[in-house]
Every structure is written in structure tokens, then in C-alpha cells.
Amino acid sequence: MQKKQTKVKATNNTEDFNYLEKIFHEATNNYRYRWGITKFEIFLKKHSVLTKKVDVLYKLGLLYDHLAIREKNKRRIHEKKAFELYKKVLKYKPDYYRAVWGIGRIWLHRGSKKSIPYALKAYKLAKKGGIPSAMMTQSVGLTYEAVGDYKNAEKWFLKGIEVEPKNWGCYLNLVGFYRLTKQFSKSKFYAKKLEKFFRKESKEFKKTLWGQKILEAIKDADKELKKKKGG
Numbered sequence: 327m328q329k330k331q332t333k334v335k336a337t338n339n340t341e342d343f344n345y346l347e348k349i350f351h352e353a354t355n356n357y358r359y360r361w362g363i364t365k366f367e368i369f370l371k372k373h374s375v376l377t378k379k380v381d382v383l384y385k386l387g388l389l390y391d392h393l394a395i396r397e398k399n400k401r402r403i404h405e406k407k408a409f410e411l412y413k414k415v416l417k418y419k420p421d422y423y424r425a426v427w428g429i430g431r432i433w434l435h436r437g438s439k440k441s442i443p444y445a446l447k448a449y450k451l452a453k454k455g456g457i458p459s460a461m462m463t464q465s466v467g468l469t470y471e472a473v474g475d476y477k478n479a480e481k482w483f484l485k486g487i488e489v490e491p492k493n494w495g496c497y498l499n500l501v502g503f504y505r506l507t508k509q510f511s512k513s514k515f516y517a518k519k520l521e522k523f524f525r526k527e528s529k530e531f532k533k534t535l536w537g538q539k540i541l542e543a544i545k546d547a548d549k550e551l552k553k554k555k556g557g
Contacts, residue, residue: 342373343382350385355534359393380415384424387411391431405432423451427465434472441469460490464499476507494523494540501543505551517547 346366353362366386369376376382387408394404409432415425430444449462467482483503486496497520504513521544524532531537 355536357535359389362389380419380422383411383415387428421451423448434469437472439473445469458490460486460493460496492523494520501547502551510548514547517544520544
């Protein structure tokens, strides 16, 4: 399948952040991480004021984090860059929960239990800041799943639904979890829930590679999901 080639242009300085947002979503939704990083870094050289914006630094770190999984031969190099960016964010804003979770994600992809305290801290920071924390409960669930603690993984995945019952991301993780643990009646049950809420997403998003993967997960809810080693 050919990757979608979307042209995104910045119009003026007041829309710099929005431009990077579009680049980020195009990159993550279509797995074009290296493209996204190049776009970010070229743009930041021309707009250095943005290099102190925590949201910008976090997103660039996340792109490196994702690229580390795609380019396994350069994995540690990309992970190191992601670590540096997340730590820089926390230097500017110590309670920035997304960067805390970013560090946890790297440990998660290494299959390390070191991911758990980062995920728990990120969840607590989000909750303390009054931020809807459903996806942070999912992060905790994913860390437990990665280390094989399925009892706690299920507990945290389900907790997300209690927090945000209409957040389709929670149902997607449950579908994957129950496929992984071969509980297919449950995976099919949550796939129907996922389909209901995902249906409301835009046609444009559904056409992205990420959107197609979600639709594939719904379709394959009755099939076993193999656990990936090392992310």
C-alpha cells in the first residue's frame, strides 16, 4: 500500500505551531516518522523560539521514539535522542505528564519493568492537573501487558472506560489485550464498542495507515494477536 503523500505548508508565523501539529499527525497517522522529524528539525532551525515549547519538543521526541521501533538497526540512537528531548521538556516543565510517559514508553518497548513507575507517575500527574486521564490508564495497562502482568493490565485497561466511556482508544487496547490472551468472546464484544465510537471519526483519518490498522483490528477481533518482542 502506497503511503499517503500529504503536502502541508506553513502560511505565516502565527500558525507555526499549527503547522507542526499537522506535520506530527501526518507522520504518526501514516508511519512517516523520519519524514516528520526532518520537517520538524528544518522548521525549528528557522523558528528557534519554538525549541523551548514543551509541546513541540515532546512531539519531536515521540517521533524519534516511534522511529526507533521502525529502524531497529538504529534503535538505540533514536531512543537516546527521544530520551534527551523528553528530559529537556521536564527541565522546562517538571510536571509535564506526557514527557514522563514518553520515557516510560521507551522502557516499555524494551520490555522493562522500569516503564511501570513512569506510567503510574504520568497518570497521577494528569489526574492532578484535572486532565481526562483515560489514555494514561491505558498507558499503565500497556506497561503491565508488556511485562506479562495480565491481571493488572486488564484492570487498568477497564479503568479507562470508567473515566472516558466514549474514548475509542480504550476499546482498541481491550480488543488487542483479549486477542493476546485468547479471550475472543470479550475481544469481539469490545470490537463492537470500538466500531461504534470509531465510526464518528473523519473519513480522512480512516484512510490513513493508522486508521486502516484500527479497522483491521475490528475485523480480526476473533483472531489471536501475537505478542511482539522488544516493541
